[in-house]
Amino acid sequence: GVTTTPLVDTKDTSPEDHVEGEGTGQTLSPESLYLDQLSRRLTGIPLPTGVELATLSTVQDAYVRSGAHETTSFGTSSHLESKDAAEGYGRRSFLTFDLSSLARSIEQATLVLDCATTDSDGTVADLRAHAVEDDSWTEASVSWLTQPTLGAFLSRAQTGDMPAQVALDVTEHVRAEQAGDGLASLALIQDMDGSGLLARCSSREGAVPPTLEVELAPADVLPVVSVTGDSAGEGSSAEATIDGDL
Numbered sequence: 001g002v003t004t005t006p007l008v009d010t011k012d013t014s015p016e017d018h019v020e021g022e023g024t025g026q027t028l029s030p031e032s033l034y035l036d037q038l039s040r041r042l043t044g045i046p047l048p049t050g051v052e053l054a055t056l057s058t059v060q061d062a063y064v065r066s067g068a069h070e071t072t073s074f075g076t077s078s079h080l081e082s083k084d085a086a087e088g089y090g091r092r093s094f095l096t097f098d099l100s101s102l103a104r105s106i107e108q109a110t111l112v113l114d115c116a117t118t119d120s121d122g123t124v125a126d127l128r129a130h131a132v133e134d135d136s137w138t139e140a141s142v143s144w145l146t147q148p149t150l151g152a153f154l155s156r157a158q159t160g161d162m163p164a165q166v167a168l169d170v171t172e173h174v175r176a177e178q179a180g181d182g183l184a185s186l187a188l189i190q191d192m193d194g195s196g197l198l199a200r201c202s203s204r205e206g207a208v209p210p211t212l213e214v215e216l217a218p219a220d221v222l223p224v225v226s227v228t229g230d231s232a233g234e235g236s237s238a239e240a241t242i243d244g245d246l
Contacts, residue, residue, distance in 0.1 A: 042244050044224050052219075054102055056212040058095045058204045059183075062139035064147050066090040075139030078206040080113070082127055082188045084196035093188040093201070094142060096135060097212045099174065100182045108215040109174035111186060114208035116163040119197035123161035126192055127199045129154040131173035132185035150187055159199045163208075166201070174212070184212070 030036040036047040062075035067088025074081075080093035095111075117125040131151030142148075155169040170186055177184040190196035202208040229238030 041241075041246070043242055044227070052104075052216045054214045054216060056097050056099070056101070056214060058210050058212075059098045060139040061093065061095040061203050061210065062142050063091050063093040063203075064142060064144040066144045070144035073139070073141055073143050075142065076205060078203055080188060080201045080203045080210070081198060082125075082190050082196075082201075083119075083198045084190035084192040085194055085198075090144075091198070092144075092147060094132060094137060094139075094148065094185060095188070095210055096137075096183055096185045097174075098182065099178045099184055099214075102178065102214060102216065104219065105217040106171070106175050106178055106214055107217050108169070109171045109184075110213045111168040111170045112211045112213055113166045113168070113188075113201040114163055114206075114210075115159040115166045115199055115201035117159045117161050117197055118200045122197045125159045125197040125199040126156060126190050127159055127166060127168070127201075128156040128189050128191060129168040129170050130187040130189060131170075132187050135181065135183040135185045137185070148185065148187075150189065154186075159201075163202075170212075174214070 030047045032047075039045055039047050060075070061080055062073060063077065063079070063081045064070075064074065065072065065081075065088075067090070069088075080095070081091040082093055083089060083091045099106075111129055115127065117123050119125065130153055132148050133151050134148040137146070137148045152173070154173055157166045157168055159166060170184075173186070174184045188199075188201070190199070201210065204210065224242055227238040227242055229241075231237070
């Protein structure tokens, strides 16, 4: 967290401190210079290199629509649409990601989309990510009538009237699917008692395809097996470098 507003009225740096990289601390490697140096001095081992991100593209995505379009597949559309509205206007979207290329376990998984609210009744739309356990649906045939069952709610975000990046935390489901069949299907819906606004996101056929940004667990660090040195003076023997006593 970063605080830029002074907390006291005496000595401060009014009007506002300069902030660079706010919210991106987890992408630093190492995350803490102090902890990295301490680890090197006590064990001879640097901290793990920190965050390693993998970016996955969808292997399929589509939206479905109720009413007169309930048998239509929109798998080739350039958009994914979601709207909780009256019969004929309701929409839901589905995506699948293949996790088999990930060599290490998942620390965090974030669904990143380029979305906007495109509705004459308002500018802010709700967007919710749900787990989908059934990976057998296909973008070529999925429709409102054949859509897979929704699973657990994962996270929510809002879209505005201008296209912008939307990030949804889907870690819990993606972790479980990595340990399972290696395919993670997700749904984008609204839950607005029929009063939702149309949220439209770019699909994999669109200008800004959806991605799954995955933070991988650190690689295993090799332990120190032995230490040698050319001096055995008091307090400066080779073993003293790794005894944890500064």
